Amino acid sequence: MAVTLTARAAGHVQRTIAKRGKGIGLRLGVKTTGCSGLAYKLEFADDAQEGDVRFESNGVQVLIDPKSLAYLDGTELDFVREGLNEGFKFHNPNEKDRCGCGESFNV
Amino acid sequence: MALLQISEPGASPDPHQRRLAVGIDLGTTNSLVAATRSGIIECLPDAEGHTLLPSVVHYGRHGAEAIGYPALARAADDPANTVISAKRFMGRGVADVAKYGALPYRFVDAPGMVSIETAAGVRSPVEVSAEILRALRLRAEETLGGGLFGAVITVPAYFDDAQRQATKDAARLAGIEVLRLLNEPTAAAIAYGLDNASQGTFAIFDLGGGTFDVSVLRLTNGVFEVLATSGDTALGGDDFDQAIAAHWRAVHGLADASGADTRRLLVAARRAKERLTDEASVEEPVLLSMGQQVVLGLTRQEFEAISAPLVQRTLGPARRALRDAGVLPASVDGVVLVGGATRMPHLQRAVAAFFGQEPLRDLDPEEVVAIGAAMQANALSGNRGGDADWLLLDVTPLSLGIETMGGLVEKVIPRNSTIPLARAQEFTTFKDGQTAMAIHVVQGERELVSDCRSLARFELRGIPPMVAGAARIQVTFQVDADGLLSVSARESTTGVTASIGVKPSYGLSDEQVAAMLREGFDHASGDRDARALAEQRVDAEHLLQALRGALQADGNLLAPAEREALEAAMQSLDQARVGKDHRAIKSAIAALNTTSEPFAARRMDRAVSRALTGRRLDEVPLK
Numbered sequence: 001m002a003v004t005l006t007a008r009a010a011g012h013v014q015r016t017i018a019k020r021g022k023g024i025g026l027r028l029g030v031k032t033t034g035c036s037g038l039a040y041k042l043e044f045a046d047d048a049q050e051g052d053v054r055f056e057s058n059g060v061q062v063l064i065d066p067k068s069l070a071y072l073d074g075t076e077l078d079f080v081r082e083g084l085n086e087g088f089k090f091h092n093p094n095e096k097d098r099c100g101c102g103e104s105f106n107v
Numbered sequence: 108m109a110l111l112q113i114s115e116p117g118a119s120p121d122p123h124q125r126r127l128a129v130g131i132d133l134g135t136t137n138s139l140v141a142a143t144r145s146g147i148i149e150c151l152p153d154a155e156g157h158t159l160l161p162s163v164v165h166y167g168r169h170g171a172e173a174i175g176y177p178a179l180a181r182a183a184d185d186p187a188n189t190v191i192s193a194k195r196f197m198g199r200g201v202a203d204v205a206k207y208g209a210l211p212y213r214f215v216d217a218p219g220m221v222s223i224e225t226a227a228g229v230r231s232p233v234e235v236s237a238e239i240l241r242a243l244r245l246r247a248e249e250t251l252g253g254g255l256f257g258a259v260i261t262v263p264a265y266f267d268d269a270q271r272q273a274t275k276d277a278a279r280l281a282g283i284e285v286l287r288l289l290n291e292p293t294a295a296a297i298a299y300g301l302d303n304a305s306q307g308t309f310a311i312f313d314l315g316g317g318t319f320d321v322s323v324l325r326l327t328n329g330v331f332e333v334l335a336t337s338g339d340t341a342l343g344g345d346d347f348d349q350a351i352a353a354h355w356r357a358v359h360g361l362a363d364a365s366g367a368d369t370r371r372l373l374v375a376a377r378r379a380k381e382r383l384t385d386e387a388s389v390e391e392p393v394l395l396s397m398g399q400q401v402v403l404g405l406t407r408q409e410f411e412a413i414s415a416p417l418v419q420r421t422l423g424p425a426r427r428a429l430r431d432a433g434v435l436p437a438s439v440d441g442v443v444l445v446g447g448a449t450r451m452p453h454l455q456r457a458v459a460a461f462f463g464q465e466p467l468r469d470l471d472p473e474e475v476v477a478i479g480a481a482m483q484a485n486a487l488s489g490n491r492g493g494d495a496d497w498l499l500l501d502v503t504p505l506s507l508g509i510e511t512m513g514g515l516v517e518k519v520i521p522r523n524s525t526i527p528l529a530r531a532q533e534f535t536t537f538k539d540g541q542t543a544m545a546i547h548v549v550q551g552e553r554e555l556v557s558d559c560r561s562l563a564r565f566e567l568r569g570i571p572p573m574v575a576g577a578a579r580i581q582v583t584f585q586v587d588a589d590g591l592l593s594v595s596a597r598e599s600t601t602g603v604t605a606s607i608g609v610k611p612s613y614g615l616s617d618e619q620v621a622a623m624l625r626e627g628f629d630h631a632s633g634d635r636d637a638r639a640l641a642e643q644r645v646d647a648e649h650l651l652q653a654l655r656g657a658l659q660a661d662g663n664l665l666a667p668a669e670r671e672a673l674e675a676a677m678q679s680l681d682q683a684r685v686g687k688d689h690r691a692i693k694s695a696i697a698a699l700n701t702t703s704e705p706f707a708a709r710r711m712d713r714a715v716s717r718a719l720t721g722r723r724l725d726e727v728p729l730k
Contacts, residue, residue: 016113016145027116041119042111044146080110084154084250087110087144 003028003055003062003072009079009088010058022046025061028077029068038071038105040090110252113145126256128286128488129247130294130480133236133260133274135194136316136343138162139474140243140258141481142251148481150474151250158474160246164238165189166225171238183370186211188226192317193235195340196221197277198269207340220273233273237280244283257284259484261476264290264322264333267505268550268562268592275591286487292322293331294479295443299467302326308334308434312458312466313445313476314421317343321425323432323439330525334432337424344380344448347414351376354413355403367396372403379405384450411453418457425461442466447473507584507592510547510556512537519584522552529585536580540572544580548594548607567596569603636689643692647684650696651677654703657710664709676702 017023029041055062075092137159150158165178213224292311320338352372375391388406508518551559595606680695
């Protein structure tokens with residue numbers, strides 16, 4: 001069981017947390033919503049919550065609640081640049097299909 | 108797929124619910140756009156990495172041909188069609204513009220606002236600003252990966268109603284929903300988080316490329332009040348470049364430098380000025396037009412000596428602003444530096460000495476206004492999670508009132524009232540039997556109507572005839588969160604009312620804005636037609652190619668007459684294809700499709716029978 005960050009994603013997370021001035025890491029999760037059923041949650045983590053599963057990847061603490069982990073196991077989080085746009089991308093092996101916009105997905 | 112950003116804890120947006128909101132600093136010299144990404148607010152760069160967009164539009168025969176740096180590059184060879192600093196003309200008439208001295212533009216006194224005749228036709232400052240805003244909108248949408256929910260756009264604190272309205276009109280033309288217009292000094296204060304204090308007095312010292320503003324703000328209970336503004340519309344960082352160039356001309360005997368050399372000197376001077384912020388002395392090689400190469404040196408001491416008079420000139424308005432606000436330098440709780448020119452160390456020393464404290468300069472002074480606007484935009488669009496009700500109140504910049512007998516102004520809303528607000532005042536008739544009342548809305552601090560800016564006029568009719576002073580007419584002024592005004596009048600006994608959404612005399616009427624929008628739509632339909640044409644041409648090409656191939660392979664299926672008819676239809680499509688009418692191509696395609704249907708059917712039969720001939724049924728692939 002693991003969720004990982006690419007070096008680029010980890011670097012960006014570390015820089016943003018440093019600029020933000022607080023945070024112990026990154027919280028990933030899924031919530032049930034959106035046109036394809038599930039949506040990713042990507043948030044700063046200020047504190048750990050009970051039951052959180054923790055990973056460390058490229059120096060970044062990743063916190064995931066156990067329910068979400070079932071959908072996220074094996075995911076690699078990448079940070080990419082597409083033209084002027086830049087942001088995070090989930091490479092999730094559990095994902096079967098997603099809505100056209102890519103903001104929600106299904107397993 | 109959409110790229111994701113990190114949200115604050117508990118504030119992950121639902122899919123398709125992301126509200127992209129930006130802050131825009133629409134500056135006289137340069138403009139910027141800032142947004143929140145992964146919790147961090149930053150100015151968005153273009154593809155070349157520039158965050159600044161010079162507020163310059165170059166017009167050619169087909170409209171705005173260049174915006175920003177490429178437009179700026181045209182300023183020298185085509186000044187009349189390169190509009191710089193359009194912000195100074197926003198909401199202004201010809202008489203207002205005259206005071207800026209000689210400008211290379213052909214001004215036209217269009218109804219409402221001065222306009223500029225360009226190669227693309229007459230353009231109002233609103234349209235020029237809209238081009239700049241549109242460029243920033245596109246940059247933001249490309250960077251953030253989606254359509255904008257809205258923007259907070261900053262305006263100088265001293266902008267009156269007409270200028271604010273003009274700014275809003277420009278945003279509307281650019282397809283931007285204005286969440287709020289925000290005073291520039293207030294935005295700078297927000298960027299430094301000064302609004303987190305419960306109260307305080309702050310000075311905002313803004314030395315831009317060509318303008319200087321100093322504002323004194325007071326914060327009480329989360330409301331910023333502009334106590335005073337002062338400045339110099341003809342003082343900016345460019346004057347420091349001029350001073351260096353003049354120094355070099357004197358020292359190196361370049362007195363009769365040509366026009367091109369003057370520009371080269373100014374470019375080198377600007378570079379020298381910027382480098383001297385970090386270096387003690389610099390040398391700038393300049394190739395003059397005569398082919399002569401000179402190396403122009405400058406030390407920081409020299410620069411400080413030659414520009415000392417300019418630095419001194421900033422202190423006069425600063426003193427005046429403090430005096431108008433009734434504030435002593437010592438009771439200022441914070442000084443914020445805004446504008447690229449405030450990076451100069453000797454200017455910072457002068458400001459520190461004047462206010463008796465180190466100014467705030469952690470943020471990039473060029474970006475601070477856009478950043479404050481983006482913070483406000485993020486809050487207004489509801490992206491801040493926990494403390495989502497963080498709303499900043501603003502104040503009216505100038506008093507609003509109506510004309511009373513004798514050309515006097517009766518103030519209904521005093522300046523620095525927090526907005527949004529509504530305030531009513533009762534007036535009465537002046538003559539016996541008076542059945543109508545003219546209401547003239549004015550803006551300004553002066554007592555005489557002739558000294559104030561006229562905003563609107565309307566009439567209340569149907570007042571029952573009464574003796575003078577008996578009628579009671581309630582006039583209500585309402586100012587929305589953007590500082591824009593609507594006025595209504597109501598006679599209490601009969602209930603007759605009249606009202607007006609104030610169209611500032613220099614602002615644009617709805618019809619004018621509608622006409623401009625329509626013009627935009629006209630272009631849109633032109634664009635759409637061009638696209639349709641291209642698509643139909645491609646379709647035609649495909650069809651013709653397919654048929655030519657089919658004729659070659661199975662042409663013997665057709666009787667000579669049939670073949671002739673088909674070739675004629677192909678011919679006519681081929682002709683329509685080179686034309687410009689996408690509908691004609693479409694109908695020719697349809698016609699050819701109909702003509703070729705029997706041929707296609709016969710080809711199908713032949714293919715099927717070929718596939719079946721000499722085979723047993725169980726050998727035939729059924730799918």
